[in-house]
Amino acid sequence: MSSPAVLIDQPTLARRIAELATEIRAAIPADDIHFVCVLKGAVLFTADLVRALDTRVTIDFIAVSSYGSGTASSGEVRLVKDLDAGVEGRHVVIIEDIVDTGLTLHYLQDILRRRGPASLRTACLLSKPSRRKIDVTVDFIGFTIDDHFVVGYGLDLDEKYRNLPYVGTLES
Numbered sequence: 254m255s256s257p258a259v260l261i262d263q264p265t266l267a268r269r270i271a272e273l274a275t276e277i278r279a280a281i282p283a284d285d286i287h288f289v290c291v292l293k294g295a296v297l298f299t300a301d302l303v304r305a306l307d308t309r310v311t312i313d314f315i316a317v318s319s320y321g322s323g324t325a326s327s328g329e330v331r332l333v334k335d336l337d338a339g340v341e342g343r344h345v346v347i348i349e350d351i352v353d354t355g356l357t358l359h360y361l362q363d364i365l366r367r368r369g370p371a372s373l374r375t376a377c378l379l380s381k382p383s384r385r386k387i388d389v390t391v392d393f394i395g396f397t398i399d400d401h402f403v404v405g406y407g408l409d410l411d412e413k414y415r416n417l418p419y420v421g422t423l424e425s
């Protein structure tokens with residue numbers, strides 16, 4: 254298994270995540286922020302982001318399937334695991350690894366908005382705007398990248414590479 258080429262290294266990730274925490278804190282002056290981590294890709298990002306925040310946080314997990322195996326999107330989004338707790342009246346931030354076509358995020362924002370949160374925002378580590386198929390609002394974006402298939406720091410290819418401490422690309 255060849256090592257992916259480094260696209261965003263660990264110190265750069267850490268610096269940007271600290272900035273994102275400051276941005277989130279400034280935008281949501283509430284005592285409690287409820288984070289919804291989208292499994293599995295956003296797990297590492299969530300763990301680092303919440304540790305960079307100095308407010309009270311709660312964390313819940315949701316899982317959807319949008320991609321099968323490989324690198325091509327099926328275009329279909331399905332709820333695989335719902336939240337454990339309700340979000341009504343809470344200040345909610347969805348945490349996603351990457352926004353590509355936008356279909357997954359659009360679906361998630363739609364179902365959570367219907368549950369009556371006090372506010373609903375979205376933080377994505379990565380964004381590939383050139384691939385967007387649907388207009389979706391992302392309030393906090395870590396890095397905007399070109400159309401590469403990326404792995405590492407939570408992101409996989411067929412469940413591999415999630416534990417890399419950096420974001421890398423497999424293409425030459």
Ligand code: 5GP
Nearest residue numbers: 319352353354355356357401402403408409
């Ligand atoms: P979207 O619905 O925006 O097209 O896709 C979002 C999901 O597709 C992400 O949560 C992620 O699981 C997957 N995805 C999109 N682009 C990439 C990529 O470059 N690398 C990996 N590993 N997953 C991706």
